[in-house]
Amino acid sequence: MAALTLVLDAMGGDNGPSVVIDALVDALSAFPNYHFIVVGDEAELEPLLAANKLADHPRVILKHASQTVAMTDKPGYSLRAKPDSSMRIALDLVANGEAAACVSSGNTGALMTKAYFALKTLPGVLRPALMSAIPQASGGSAFLLDLGANPVCDSDTLFQFGVMGSVAAREVLNIDKPRVALLNMGAEDIKGNDVVKATAQLLQQSKSLNYIGFIEGDDLFADKADVIVCDGFVGNIALKSCEGLAELLLTNIRANIHAHWLTRWFVKLFYSRLQRSWDWLKPDHYNGASLIGLRGVVIKSHGDANAKAFYSAIEQAVSETQHDLPTRIRDQVENVLLEQE
């Protein structure tokens, strides 16, 4: 039963709980074996559920939460001062086994702190990591981690990110022997800092990983690797820089198009195609990021997720629970620890 229940934190996103309820409508028909617990302010949620004819739905449970974590709340503050927040209640439901996964589009820092506090890491796992799929030139995806859960990492932690990412790529992306790479400032062995070099040695020595070496930033999207490992400081800045550039590039292209009457006339046709490229290139907006290494599935949807994006995060939670990703990660980490003994 537990494996078929997902809990949705309906509060805390930029676009309000209606986005979550709209995504729930689609999820109920897409995943007929799944039950959903919706957590949040009853006064807001009851009318939304009723409007969508979900008030008495046999697979929907509403659970009241009197508090909401704000986007501006500091993680420590929200942990102490908001014990009855929708986010905390949602995570506790996963921790006590009532649900297999939690999806939230609330404050990332608070979610990471609360999830770590409520769920704890899997046996042998040093730190949880925030991981996202990023698009590849071929049209496929690769996993990039960590994206900000760990600003500073030692080599053992980065090595484990390689192990966990590899399991996720095998289970979720269906890649037989995922190519694991380390993000570095050069492809040669002498490049980088001591932590990256020490991690490379650990990855090279591991028999169970398909480690392919260093890759540089310009290869992030070039189909070179299936799992790309870095610390949270670097991963966060790399991904957000790309977001910033994509925004700038598209603004600039639009301006250049608008500068000519002929292209302007054409923009309507072109726009949908442009938008398609754009959507595809904002993976964190259109897929969730997974917080992996914990005793349960936690998916972080983007703060400004619309219903489609939140649905996509639910899909990801379904996929990770179907593959029982936490158990697969626990087993592989155990294997690797035995291998290292």
Added chain:
Amino acid sequence: MAALTLVLDAMGGDNGPSVVIDALVDALSAFPNYHFIVVGDEAELEPLLAANKLADHPRVILKHASQTVAMTDKPGYSLRAKPDSSMRIALDLVANGEAAACVSSGNTGALMTKAYFALKTLPGVLRPALMSAIPQASGGSAFLLDLGANPVCDSDTLFQFGVMGSVAAREVLNIDKPRVALLNMGAEDIKGNDVVKATAQLLQQSKSLNYIGFIEGDDLFADKADVIVCDGFVGNIALKSCEGLAELLLTNIRANIHAHWLTRWFVKLFYSRLQRSWDWLKPDHYNGASLIGLRGVVIKSHGDANAKAFYSAIEQAVSETQHDLPTRIRDQVENVLLEQE
């Protein structure tokens, strides 16, 4: 006299010395007060100069170099094994005062190592930094540093990058009180690693800097700051990730355009506009990166620079020598050191 002589390393770029000679032709007419020393293989360069009627040009000197640093040479190796390389000779000409600046599109690692070895840092400067202008949404530029000269930095070094970048933005970009920001994984004070937090304190305390705080990756191009400081590991990966994404995005847009006969028919008109956005967004291809903090001006042009791009790097060298950037940096670093005492 020395201030009006630039030395061009004609070898080591991906596109051969003809690119450098073509750029020289434009530079001679654009900068009538400047003399140029071209360093490289005589056998290759003499015919190229002759073909461009520069064999006896009063403002052009050809200086033979029997060796060339290859793109694949490790910095240490090229320093030891190639004492007569064009790059080394070019840098020595700056070191001994025969030229004010060196422009090279050769191996970045070798250029940084040789430049540091030949020119040394300015008094009080801890480390040189590789700095590039990056485009801003407004159409202007900001300086990002370090881009890879220093994979690991302490807070004193990062603080100095703020000081040096601020001088460069004032002198070269003509910005009165440049806004200095630290690149971090969050805008809140508690975010980031210890080095970034300690650097923030140093920058805050400095009276001569206009420090504005942390910015995140997605604000790199958003007109938030004029000088953006990070260590070389982060800067290199941020900039290269953006390059990778821009490549992917444009490939994807082209594919979407080509998928429809109507847009395909239109692509010719559109392409030049697309290309304009593209060029603008590859700043390292169309401008040089400056290695600042040294006793002389060193500009690194992109390895695959064409004549236009190499000319742009020469322009940058002219600008930095006209403003005597090394002296301005030395003075400011001295001021700041006195302020800290």
